[in-house]
Amino acid sequence: MKRNIIILNGSPRRNGNPSALCDTFTEGAAGAGHSVTRFNLQGMNIHGCLGCMKGGKDAASPCVQKDDMALIYPAYREADIVVLASPMYYWGFTSQLKAAFDRLFAVAELDDRYRNPHKDCVLLMAAEGDSPDNGKPVLDYYHALLARLGWHDLGTVLAGGVFQTGDILKNGGHPALRQARELGASLS
Numbered sequence: 001m002k003r004n005i006i007i008l009n010g011s012p013r014r015n016g017n018p019s020a021l022c023d024t025f026t027e028g029a030a031g032a033g034h035s036v037t038r039f040n041l042q043g044m045n046i047h048g049c050l051g052c053m054k055g056g057k058d059a060a061s062p063c064v065q066k067d068d069m070a071l072i073y074p075a076y077r078e079a080d081i082v083v084l085a086s087p088m089y090y091w092g093f094t095s096q097l098k099a100a101f102d103r104l105f106a107v108a109e110l111d112d113r114y115r116n117p118h119k120d121c122v123l124l125m126a127a128e129g130d131s132p133d134n135g136k137p138v139l140d141y142y143h144a145l146l147a148r149l150g151w152h153d154l155g156t157v158l159a160g161g162v163f164q165t166g167d168i169l170k171n172g173g174h175p176a177l178r179q180a181r182e183l184g185a186s187l188s
Contacts, residue, residue: 003120003187005029006079007038008072010086010097014042017126017168018085021157024177025083025124028184037075041096044068049102056109063106076104081120081154081187084142088127091137116149123156124180126168130160155183 007026011018019040026036045068055063063069076082084101086093093101108116123142127134135158146153159168159176168174 001188003029003034003080004075004078005034005036005081005083005187006072006075007036007083007085008097008100009038009040010042010084010094010100011040011126012042012094012096013087013165014040016087016165017159017162018087018124020168020177021124021126021159021180022083022085025122025157025180025184028181029187030184032185032187034081034184034187037079039072039075039100041100044071044100046096046100046103048099049105053109055106056111059110062110063103065103069100069103069106072100072103073107076107077117079119081122082151083122083124085124086126088125088129088135088138091134092141093138116151118150118152120152120154121146122154122183123158125157126159126162126176128161128163134160154187157183 007022009018009022022038029036047065047067061070062073086097108114157176157180159174162168162174
């Protein structure tokens, strides 16, 4: 079954390590016949959520702020799978990813009970630290977020020990690149 996938890449580096994870994930998913739409958030004009509770009045343009989220909303509504990609910043997502994700609340405001659309989700993350417990805080947040949204986790790929741009590609490539490709290819 063909799935519609949206990637929200929160890396502030144009060719950062999470971008390589997105590339290999996309290769696997597209090779399996899925449709993938990717948004590199750093290059987009996306403002933080105002918490105004005035969204959800127009399905075509659910937020009162008019910026590049207008490009993301249609793809998000059509997506079966949302991929969150980010380097780990202080054991969490980047502000670029957090800002875009917070703004998705305007879509929930379309529902009179503020229900989010049900999605499957994937996390792709690169991090400087590579100790076994380094990813725990962000993974705990990710799983709590999905539980609150009622979303289903399809898998996580955490590439530890990569800090400088391109580290993930050195020495024949980090094992997480293969994991990301395989995860993309395994989606059904």
